[in-house]
Amino acid sequence: MTRGYFAVGIYRTKTEANVGTLWRSAHLYGAAFVFTVGKRYQRQSSDTPKTPLHTPLFHFDTIEDLRAHLPHSAPLVGVELDPRATALPDYSHPERAVYLLGAEDQGLPPSVVDLCHSVVQIPAVRSQSMNVAAAGSVLLYDRHAKSLARQAVSA
Numbered sequence: 001m002t003r004g005y006f007a008v009g010i011y012r013t014k015t016e017a018n019v020g021t022l023w024r025s026a027h028l029y030g031a032a033f034v035f036t037v038g039k040r041y042q043r044q045s046s047d048t049p050k051t052p053l054h055t056p057l058f059h060f061d062t063i064e065d066l067r068a069h070l071p072h073s074a075p076l077v078g079v080e081l082d083p084r085a086t087a088l089p090d091y092s093h094p095e096r097a098v099y100l101l102g103a104e105d106q107g108l109p110p111s112v113v114d115l116c117h118s119v120v121q122i123p124a125v126r127s128q129s130m131n132v133a134a135a136g137s138v139l140l141y142d143r144h145a146k147s148l149a150r151q152a153v154s155a
Contacts, residue, residue, distance in 0.1 A: 004095035
């Protein structure tokens with residue numbers, strides 16, 4: 001069994017479908033909760049495994065509201081194309097983390113990135129922004145795969 005926990009959310013999400021897709025991926029990879037900041041969402045009708053019964057979804061009105069409610073000792077990790085970011089293959093996930101992604105059309109504004117404890121980016125062949133739900137799924141898979149690798153080394 002792994003220690004720690006994580007959560008993942010979207011800042012000013014553009015569509016309800018992205019929240020639903022990220023929520024489902026978060027549930028599959030064991031997220032403690034999912035959240036949105038700055039925009040309301042609607043229930044995703046394609047959610048066949050009934051994710052809301054297993055993984056809670058919270059809404060925070062502002063980034064300050066989210067920061068005021070971060071779990072103890074869980075750093076806020078921004079996921080953004082940013083020169084300060086660590087490339088995902090080189091990133092060591094903290095034992096506890098709250099990951100924050102930005103919507104495709106605006107990403108995370110610099111003022112929000114400045115409030116994050118660390119920043120990670122997903123390298124790709126093209127420098128374009130990835131769909132936010134897809135980026136979140138890649139991030140969560142990376143956390144999961146690195147956790148499995150650590151367990152195998154310590155066994």
